[in-house]
Amino acid sequence: MATIKDVSELAGVSQATVSRVINGTSRVSHDKKLKVEKAVKELAYKPNSIAQALAFSRTGSVGIMVPELGGPFYSGILHNIEEHLRRFGYHVVVSAGSNTESSQKESIEFLLSRRVDALIVHAQNISDDYLISLEESGTPVVLINRFIPEMRSSCITIDNELGGKIATQYLLKMGHKDIVCITGPLDKSDARGRLQGYRNALFDAGLEYDEVLVSEAAFTEESGASAMKKILRRKCHFTAVFASNDHMALGAFEALAEHGYSVPEQVSLIGFDDILFARYLTPKLTTMNFPIEQMSLEAVQLVIQKLGNKKGEVNFKLLPSLVVRNSVKDLLTTL
Structure with missing residues (x-):
């Protein structure tokens, strides 16, 4: 040689x-x-x-920090980012930061200790100031599913507010007026955005926002079931449920079945994310598609730009889309 x-x-x-x-x-x-x-x-x-x-002080690696490694949402993000980065000759170093600020910071510090060339971060628990200071230190950073005004050129997000509005508008279009909203944790921007979209759709339809029909959960099946049971204990009238992610929709589905309600005959149900199991439920779940593959591609394109190897267009704000299946009943054609 x-x-x-x-x-x-x-x-x-x-x-x-x-x-x-x-x-x-x-x-x-x-x-x-x-x-x-x-x-x-x-x-x-x-x-x-x-x-x-x-x-070049380069290692040919990019660090990825996500809250957890399991589940179809985060595994989908990791798979797509790794696949796209490999095409540009980069390998990934992955760390799971759990859902606390301290553990997410530890994960980022670990990745930096591995001398990664850049970071792709999905973190809702770390403060804006920490992430801003990280970028100001010279580390190329891309945030996914989060927007910080001072880092607007480093953030790839989806329009959660629009997604919440489209989901609720679909239920309204199908004749539902008393609609439950199971939100994600409201300290997270994506959960707040989806709730605001729900409120906007009600306002545009001339309907009042009713806190009795809203229950906060934690983006998990267990919390979705718990939130649904809380609504049922309130003895309020409703014909449909908008759950702010598919995991909570599944939990709500199970809680409704446990209390003798059938979907969609008695209660219609719509989720958010369009993860794999949504199409295999019975009935198949109507939901909002979260463009995971596109978000991953845009994040990689932005990282490559920041590393100075490629120029191109980056779509910083992606649009969710409605996926109609069988979990919503059309009340207008059954009256």
């Missing part, structure tokens, strides 16, 4: 000159550059990737 010394001897230049040509770290005369390139080709010389990484 040819070495950098072999190249320098064949080209008749110093090893330092060969290094400068290969790494592009400084200007070299056109004549010497041609000699080096000819020698590299003739010897089929392949630069040492580790040495190149050190020369």
